[in-house]
Amino acid sequence: MTRHWDYAIPKEETTGGLSRQRLRQVQEYIDAHLDSALPTSELAARAGLSVSHFSRRFAISVGMTPHDYVLKRRVLRAQQLLMDSELSMVEIAMSTGFSDQSHFSRRFRERLGLPPKAFRVLHR
Numbered sequence: 001m002t003r004h005w006d007y008a009i010p011k012e013e014t015t016g017g018l019s020r021q022r023l024r025q026v027q028e029y030i031d032a033h034l035d036s037a038l039p040t041s042e043l044a045a046r047a048g049l050s051v052s053h054f055s056r057r058f059a060i061s062v063g064m065t066p067h068d069y070v071l072k073r074r075v076l077r078a079q080q081l082l083m084d085s086e087l088s089m090v091e092i093a094m095s096t097g098f099s100d101q102s103h104f105s106r107r108f109r110e111r112l113g114l115p116p117k118a119f120r121v122l123h124r
Contacts, residue, residue, distance in 0.1 A: 017061035018054075022047050026058070034074055034097045040066045074098065075111045082120040089116055 018026070026043055043066050044054035058066050074096045081092045093104035108116045 015060070016057065018047065018057045023058075023061050030070055030073055034070075034077055035095050036097060038070050038097070070097075071107060072111070075108055078104065078108060078116065079112075079119065079123075082116055083123045092116070 017023070026047055029046055030038060030043070040055060041051050043058075044051045047054050047057075049057065055066055058069070062069055064072070078092050078096045081087055081095065085092075087095070089104070090101050093101045096104065098104035098107065105115055108119070112119060114122070
């Protein structure tokens, strides 16, 4: 039996994470802006929460910090570009929001265990 007050409690308050709608909005924003800086403060403002509150709720919702999630999405986008385009490593680094090619290569290798150029050769 359902009680009328069960309907009034937002899901994010019962689970500790972000609501599906807020999470989707933040994720869509991240994907649309991977080529630019995405500080946690900006993501928190989009969700209408303080940085610490947003960071906790986001981590509960996706299982990683906002920073790690952004890095994961950047590396995934870079993988797609390496497989599907002829862009240079510098162009891929810039279009996925890394500060330079060295930063891109380092983070890519940390995540996948091989450098971007080797990944491109292997997946072509």
